[in-house]
Amino acid sequence: MGKPHPFELRQRVVAHVDAGHTHRSAAARFAVSVKFVNDMVKLKRETGALSAKRQGNPGIGKLTPHADWIRSQAEAKSDITLDELVVLLAREKQITVHRSSVGRLLQRLGLTHKKRPASA
Numbered sequence: 001m002g003k004p005h006p007f008e009l010r011q012r013v014v015a016h017v018d019a020g021h022t023h024r025s026a027a028a029r030f031a032v033s034v035k036f037v038n039d040m041v042k043l044k045r046e047t048g049a050l051s052a053k054r055q056g057n058p059g060i061g062k063l064t065p066h067a068d069w070i071r072s073q074a075e076a077k078s079d080i081t082l083d084e085l086v087v088l089l090a091r092e093k094q095i096t097v098h099r100s101s102v103g104r105l106l107q108r109l110g111l112t113h114k115k116r117p118a119s120a
Contacts, residue, residue, distance in 0.1 A: 004052035
């Protein structure tokens with residue numbers, strides 16, 4: 001995912017349009033797309049600010065509301081596997097998820113799911 005345009009550029013583009021210039025001339029002057037100029041003018045008009053919106057996934061998924069329950073299951077049975085957690089979720093919480101989703105949640109919670117040989 002690309003980075004948002006700098007805040008200063010956003011301000012200069014909107015100021016150029018506010019000074020009476022067209023969106024096309026602002027796009028040409030600042031080497032941005034006309035859509036970017038349109039979006040910035042619309043953003044300024046609707047919110048009064050030009051700050052960039054948060055990019056990416058906010059981290060809210062199916063499992064987030066059940067994080068405490070999953071943590072308790074993983075801590076109660078330290079040798080539980082991801083597949084066993086998936087089955088428990090389906091049986092007790094009626095949630096269908098992939099094992100990788102459970103693994104990512106365990107990582108976010110700071111819990112390990114890696115199994116080590118008994119001889120170690």
